[in-house]
Amino acid sequence: MDIVAQPVVQVQNLRKFFRVGFWGRRVTAVDGVSLEVQQGEVFGFLGPNGAGKTTTIKMLMGLIYPSGGTATLFGKSIGDPAAKAKAGFLPESPYFYDYLTSREFLRFYGHLFGLMGSTLEKRIDELLELVGMTHARDLQLRKFSKGMLQRVGIAQALINDPELVILDEPMSGLDPIGRKEVRDLILRLKESGKTVMFSSHILHDAELLCDRVAMIMKGRLVTCGHVSELIAGDTTHEVEMVIDRLLPEALERIKPLASKVVLQGERVMAVLTRQQDVDQTLDVIRSAKAKLVALTPHKTSLEDLFIRKANGAQSAVEARVA
Numbered sequence: 001m002d003i004v005a006q007p008v009v010q011v012q013n014l015r016k017f018f019r020v021g022f023w024g025r026r027v028t029a030v031d032g033v034s035l036e037v038q039q040g041e042v043f044g045f046l047g048p049n050g051a052g053k054t055t056t057i058k059m060l061m062g063l064i065y066p067s068g069g070t071a072t073l074f075g076k077s078i079g080d081p082a083a084k085a086k087a088g089f090l091p092e093s094p095y096f097y098d099y100l101t102s103r104e105f106l107r108f109y110g111h112l113f114g115l116m117g118s119t120l121e122k123r124i125d126e127l128l129e130l131v132g133m134t135h136a137r138d139l140q141l142r143k144f145s146k147g148m149l150q151r152v153g154i155a156q157a158l159i160n161d162p163e164l165v166i167l168d169e170p171m172s173g174l175d176p177i178g179r180k181e182v183r184d185l186i187l188r189l190k191e192s193g194k195t196v197m198f199s200s201h202i203l204h205d206a207e208l209l210c211d212r213v214a215m216i217m218k219g220r221l222v223t224c225g226h227v228s229e230l231i232a233g234d235t236t237h238e239v240e241m242v243i244d245r246l247l248p249e250a251l252e253r254i255k256p257l258a259s260k261v262v263l264q265g266e267r268v269m270a271v272l273t274r275q276q277d278v279d280q281t282l283d284v285i286r287s288a289k290a291k292l293v294a295l296t297p298h299k300t301s302l303e304d305l306f307i308r309k310a311n312g313a314q315s316a317v318e319a320r321v322a
């Protein structure tokens, strides 16, 4: 008998709309999202500004009610205290009591989870160490930089030693070093067996970190899957060639083979998508005694995929409107 592990997060056809303005105009923030996050994986929830990431996460954390659909954490319906006790959460714009020191701040959150005394103090020390903030343990939060606040915010999300950590934009506002530190931290959480779901519009971070990603745009999922599979399924096999000393007659033979040709003085840059066109272009270069300066295959990145999906989503919306 196969034992199928229960997803840690399961979302089915989740919807949320808001009423805005005097006339109560309906704004759809989340429009039928379904996804699952499996135990032990790092799951990236990606999308541009206003896509519906925070709204979905707030519904998962029981902070706002869905307008439709269902969601469970550890198989229990959202809002169930038993499920919430196993989850840690970093909000997008955390409100910090900025006159507290990091220790006092973490103590406050520890008390909310019923932690006390030496157990709590030991946990605080461990967490400050984990996020590299031991040196600032007695400093008031109002004296913190954005990166320091983000790190202490992540420590807060871990105070109850959660099995699932949900982080809304954990890298936002951080410089490249800060982002690398948060990435390392997320990988350490994964190594220690935790499940991590985080939202981001920084695709590079997601590419480096995630086992699987979901992309959401205008409230709808546009794709979901393993990063490597998504990228492999979308490979364009583009090759960029840079050629010097190409005579006009040879250039005319290359133009119909290339999807794009750019002239920069004596230099020609050509983009080719089919292998036979690459071979033919190389033949032309050889026979014309031109010089091949560079040949660069373009690997599809999550960013390329994202832009293509965004354009696709936009065309679909336009088609619906038309």
Ligand SMILES: Nc1ncnc2c1ncn2[C@@H]1O[C@H](COP(=O)(O)OP(=O)(O)OP(=O)(O)O)[C@@H](O)[C@H]1O
Binding pocket: 018, 019, 020, 027, 028, 029, 047, 048, 049, 050, 051, 052, 053, 054, 055, 056, 092, 201
């Ligand atoms: N309380 C609210 N009242 C009205 N509209 C809202 C509310 N919260 C969110 N929205 C709208 O829902 C949509 C999705 O917002 P959401 O904050 O979920 O996006 P996001 O993907 O988290 O974006 P960002 O990357 O900017 O954080 C937006 O159009 C936003 O204006």
Ligand SMILES: [Mg+2]
Binding pocket: 053, 054, 055, 092, 168, 169
């Ligand atoms: Mg957001």
